Amino acid sequence: MPHRRSSRIGLVSDPAVSRRTLLGGVAAFALGSTEAVAQAPARPAVPAKSAPEVKPDAKPETPVRTLSAVPGTTRLKPEPAVATPVWSFDSAAVPPVVRVKLGETVRLRVENKTDRPLSLHWHGVRNQNPMDGVGGLTQAPIPPGGDFTYTFVPPDAGSFLIRPLVVGGSSEPSGRGLAGMLVVEEVVPPPVDHDFTVLMQDWRLSDNGTLLPFGQTAFAASSGRLGNLVTVNGKPVPDAITVRPGSRVRLRLANACNARGTRIRFDNLKVYVAAVDGQPTDTFEPLRATLPFPPGTRYDLMLDMPAEAGASGSITALVGNGLALATLTTSGEPVTGKRGAIGPIGENKLLPAEVRLQNALRRDVVLTGGARIDKDKPATEPAYTGDAGKVWAVNGAWGNAGVAPLFTVKRGQVVVLALRNDTAFPQALHLHGHSFRLLHPLDDGWEPYWLDTFQLLEGRTARIAFKADNPGRWMIGATVLERFDTGLWGWFEVT
Incomplete structure (x- = not known):
């Protein structure tokens, strides 16, 4: 049985790099901070044969909350640029943060008031399959003027x-601004003075503030729709966060960009990683105070601010000379009282303590397609001349509504996937409905944290292992949405 080795973190798979190495993303992204407030085939989509049971001690259902996806405007560039035409939830510039306690029911009616089909994926939730929110696989898309109620624990x-x-x-719906966060709070959360969400997005704007066109094959076949303006929680960076001296802060970072990944660095901030992709881990300091941050990735970070007023630190995207995404500054009266050192936030006992690989189902998953780079002319732009709708393929088939699994x-079987990236670009990938371990070469161990999203470098192979304990039809696909739209996904079935 492979053993778990203690490690720091490296979420970009590279068998030549040690586990203590933090590998980076590809390009850049966007941030925002919202503080916690009081709680208030594929064949036509069909229900899964069974779904995770709700425990008898589950708390009462929360009321139905409505989110209306509507066209509107928001100011992303100063005048004389025009206000940018966007889509948002409930006409709010700040993306929504849905908060529930563990054991409570999420009940969210989504109204689609845009002119495009819509469905919302709960990225990272090991959900009931009919609620996973993949329009065209797990549900019929919500048509313009329609609505759908997501209900799950x-x-x-x-x-x-x-x-x-x-x-x-x-x-397009992502690039026009639709995004949000779901925060499921622990029954007994770690004591902190502030709990902030930090949601990165980026926008591809013209000089006059309008959105540049969507659906460009050149973007889909290469790096995706890379924005030229970054926001944090819907506002241009940097986001300014002010807390009392001596505060203990929890930061929930999430990358909701269409395509941009980046490395993020913590300047004058001593942070500890408490969870990766929503799952708790042994608390550790990021190596060289940096973390990789491809689209879809989330981190829960804990830090203690200095005891004196006027202290300041920043979260910086390593883009160009560095782009400050958020600043944290102390002001006011210090927080008093003693507290212990920052430690783990707990463990998730629903995930297996070990992943037994001896009798695992093993499958190869090969990613191909996209633009190619002329090795004799590496300075030239990547070129693509194929079908605009079938840019990418997984095991030789482009993702579409009729693709075979x-x-x-069988439910309960351990699965090992050997993912090979035969494209010219790093690929950020997301596994739906499950959390996985990133294996070391030759299956001789695995990284000591659970993931649902990671980045696979071009020309490399990575192996992931998970227990297929969630019945239904589940995707594995690109988190760069232009690539997803043009075929970079496949699906598997747990019966």
Whole structure:
């Protein structure tokens, strides 16, 4: 049985790099901070044969909350630029943060008042399959003028993304601004003075503030729709966060960009990683105070601010000379009282303590397609001349509403996927409905944290292992949404 080695973190798979190495993302992204407030085939989509049971001691259902996806405007550039035409939830510039306690029911009616089909994926939630929110696989997309009510009990505490995800139509609703976060609070959360969400987005704007066109094959076949303006929680960076001296702060970072990944650095901030992709881990300091941050990734960070007023630190995206995403500054009267050192926030006992690989179902998953780079002319732009709708493929098939499953597996079986990136670009990938371990070469161990999203470098192979304990039809696909829209996904079935 592979053993777990103690480690720091490296979420970009590279068998040549030690586990203590933090590998980076590809390009850049966007941030925002919202403080916690009081709680208030694929064949036509069909229900899964069974779904995770709600525990008898589950708390009463929360009331139905309505989110209306509506066209509107928001000011992203100063005058004389015009206000940018966007889509938002409930006409609010700040993306929503849905908060529940572990054991409570999420009940959210989504009204689609845009002119495109819509569905919302709860990125990272090990959800009941009919509630996973993949339009065209797990549900019929919500048509313009229609609505759909998502009702589920998240099995895990943690920080999760809300992203539009419709087969062939995800990039535009995301690029127009639709995003949010789901925060499932622990029954007994770690004591902190502040709990902030920090949601990165980026926007591709013209000089006059309008959105540049969508659906460009050149973007889909290469790096995706990379924005030229970054926001944090819907506002241009940097976001300014002020707390009392000596405060203990929890930061929930999430990357909701269409395509941009980045490394993030913590300047004058001593942070500890408490959870990765929503799942708690042994607390550790990031190596060289940096973390990789591809689209779809989330981190829960804990830090103690200095005891004196006027102290300041920042979260910086390593783009160009560095882009400050958020600043934290102390002001006012210090927080008094003693507290212990920052430690783990607990463990998720619903996830297996070990992943037994001896009798695992093993499958190869090969990513191909996209633009190619002329090795004799590396300075030239990548070129693509193929079908604009079939840019990418998984095991030779481009993702579409009629694609056959990659494999079928009995519930409870351990699965090992060997993912090979035969494209010219790093690929950020997301596994739906499950959390996985990133294996070391030759299956001789695994990274000591659970993931649902990671980045696979071009020309590399990575192996992931998970227990297929959630019945239904589940995707594995690109988190760069232009690539997803043009075929970079497949699905498997747990029976």
